[in-house]
Amino acid sequence: MGRQAKANAVVPLPVRDGVAPSYLWLDDNPPGGALAFLAAHFGDVGEAVWRDRMARGEVVDASGALLGPDSVLRRGMRIWYYRELDAETPIPFEEEILFRDDHLLVVDKPHFLPMTPGGRFLHETLLVRLKNKTGLTQLTPIHRLDRETAGVVIFSVREESRGAYQSLFQKRQVRKEYEALAAPLPALTFPLVRRSRMVEGKPFFRMQEVAGEPNSESVIDVIGAHGDTMLYRLQPHTGRKHQLRVHMAALGAPIINDSFYPDALPCKDDDFANPLKLLSRSIGFDDPLSGQARRFESLRTL
Structure with a gap:
């Protein structure tokens, strides 16, 4: 599959409607012309579609030269x-x-909205929406939230200062706080620390805990009762995929409306009335450029 251009990459096509162009790197010399290769490589996109894109001048090489149906690929x-x-x-x-x-854009993301283009989502993604709304073509997420998770997420506005903020996350110098609704755990004493080794599971989109040296850590505390459920405060000290969801499920209190944990439910259309009850409540850090203490908090509730 093709890869989308990074915001700081030199590309021969401009951002269009908030969407950066994608590229495909050729590892060999494919037989036939460009049209035959693209139609074969992308089996769900027919020749007619590629021919139309070529006619519109939207298929080019790295120099910006137009590629036609019979263009030789190397x-x-x-x-x-x-x-x-x-x-x-x-x-x-x-x-x-x-x-x-001039350096950061902080956003309160809704549930169900993906961060970046992929799969069945392109324009209905947070990155593309924000590029269209702000005109910031170099906008890049510094960290990620699951599509199902709502709340605070931070974007870099410009390439020159991006590394300074990315390093905060790499060095674990960011204070992240989440909230979640899940079943009570009366047998446990809070706050507690959950450490485990997490690896890719089955199906491919899930994570699982296995024996071995822990590579994930979360601090979990109780905020208070919320009807028949409890409102929890979750502080991840590492950033493994689905970490909080896996840890809560492992404790015996999967987050309400989680379709992945403890078991993956059959694929179905999004149930917009029942979002995952997980919220990125706040993010705090000392700004690496100004030294100022910063804290951003979501306006959403569970």
């Missing part, structure tokens, strides 16, 4: 194009910008 070439979807399900929830300066 090993080491990059083919640039725009990813397109015939139909995309609208996500009926809006993000909210919490803060913006």
